[in-house]
Amino acid sequence: MSINEQQTARKPPISQTGIVLWLRTNLFSSWINGALTVASLYLLYITIPPLLNWLLISANFNFGTINIFGFNIQFSEEVATNLNCGKEGACWPFIYEKFDMFIYGFYPREELWRPNTVFALTAFLFIIIKLTKNLKYKNKILLFLIIFYPVISYFLLFGGFGILPVVETLKWGGLMLTLIIAGVGIIISFPIGILLALGRQSELSTVRFFSVLYIEFIRAVPLITILFMASNVLPLFFDAGISMDKLVRALIAITLFQAAYMAEVVRGGLQAIPKGQYEAADAIGLSYYQKNILIVLPQALKISIPNIVGSSISLFKDTTLVLIIGLMDFLTVVSFATADSAWLGRHLEGYIFVAMVLWIMLYTMSRYSKKLELRFNTENIN
């Protein structure tokens, strides 16, 4: 007879395991917490079901028959129109009907292969940059691409030279235009921003004075005043013979605006470089340009990459402001599409569609910037 018979451990009480424990510690740890949990559940209850109902359950998906990659998919017998679409749910066939307009604006339908090629080229460019990351000649390849990509894209989109029919920038629009404005703004403002940042840090007092004046002035006024300035006053600044495209004016305004913000981001990077780096460069007899190009800027730009991405995200959001000066960007399409007498009053569907697309893009970008920040942070710690 053994006295010390081995006992199997008793199971912990149900309140200390699994989902009950999780609920207790995370949702009902105190009375206040419990009340807050109930309140937020109620908040979710009054917002989510009606929203889902409007977006999906009561929504109209009568697209008719759609051809996707050669397969005919039948969504419904009849195609929905504005009248039989119903009021209690979203009318998604409206988006489907106006999809080309949302993406390309009034770009001629038979020429759509041109913007599509530019989209494909852009994707191709990113793939090449990824692939050549570890190659020896990557800088030369990049330089080549940076010079040729905009030229080819411009030629494809605008046409001319007797090869492709010209498509005026007035007809450009939609998501395509938004991406063009954001892309051009970010890329051109970058070198100007670096120059301004160096100017602000310069030892030459006049250069510093003008840089500070420019940066602080631009940062103090809202973008929309600069856009208005560009669309109303800029043509007066040039010789009467020079006629200026509306798009070019908006691009100038956005680039000049973004340059000031880019300058501040780069300045942050420049100031984070230890003084010893500058002194070491001076000590080995490098000139001002050698010092900045070989020693300071590569380090400063590297630390400021997360902030550069952050500032680019802001610019991307701000491109929607061209709506106010009458360019037909992604957001403006909503009012154009709903002005069509066949689809009057479908603003909400339009805004929600635009919001979803922009949100996905911006969210991805902000995640990317957070990831970069973490990566650079760990590098600094080690």
Place this chain on the structure above:
Amino acid sequence: MKSLNKFSNLKNLSFKELIYNNEARAIFIQVATVVIIVSLFYSIIVNLYDNIEARGIVTGFSFLGGRAGFDILPFLGTYVVKFSPNSTNLEVFYVAIINTFVCAGVGIILATILGLLIGIARLSSNYLISRLANGYIELFRNIPILLQILFWYNIFLNALPKPKNSISFFDLAFINNRGFYLPNPLPQEGFIWVIIALIVGIVSTIYIKRHFKRKQDETGRQTNTLTYSLGLIIVFPIIVFLLLGSPLQFDYAILGTFNLKGGLAVVPEFVALTLALSIYTATYIAEAIRSGIEAVDKGQKEAAAAIGLTKTQSLKLVILPQALRVAIPPTINQYLNLTKNSSLAAAIGYPELMSAFGGTVLNQVGQAIEILAMVMLVYLVISLSISVLLNYVNKKMAIQGR
């Protein structure tokens, strides 16, 4: 004297030496910068004059005295200035500035409250609450503000009932798609004494707090001043108010056949703009608050507990002062951003600076340079004042090194 010496040094150098001389180079670059900028401005101004003459554009600020000739959406600014279509363009400018400040002020208050709540909720130990706060931040921060303004404006116009079927709150306030109709407070004779009582209450509360603080420094004894403050700031003005026979009446909105009459009408443009701006800016303020609280070292909290402070004391005396040092500067920056973003009202026609003055007046008069310069000047002044405030706050909050 010093600069003169510099030049005399340079005089003795040969041309080749001059090229490689740092001082000579510095002077050359600065002169070149000035020349380039001046010539750029010169060509701009010459072209400007030519174009203005060729197109017959009127210049100068005489348009400010001219008749506006259009009506402005009635809101606070129009009431304060007593605006009518016969008013001058200068009065439009005043109306616009008042409307900008009203929108920015209300927006800042709402955004701060919302941002504070969301920022604290984001750090809550309650899983659901912190996830919800995070969802709020990620959702509204990544949608362009202009889209949000248009969205709320549209919701307002389409989802709310027509005036005939207004949503009523005990017949005191109404909501319909033409706006919010709140009771309009009409101060009667003698109401000024209530305000004076309130001011007296606040001032004496500050004095009493100081007195007890001094007492604590001398004797180490703490006194709870809450009852004094409540009595002086709330009860005292209420007693004065009742003694004077309630000198405040309200003008309630009354449902007419087509629209509501009377009351304080808050136009949908204002509601949509302010709502969108506060919701958007609150995400940034929430992040600022969160990073401020997270920046306080855990040891601080433990140290506060170790020297026997209660939870409230440790929050009030140890955590918050340190958290606010980190959180306040970005928050003030967000206030500036909100004010600048209020210019997006141009898209929905709330009559603020950019929409009423930089938009409508510009279209009527056509003097873009003068008008936009005035608009930019106002924003510059706002920006500069906020920078001054920020510098003051930073100086005040800087860690006093020993």
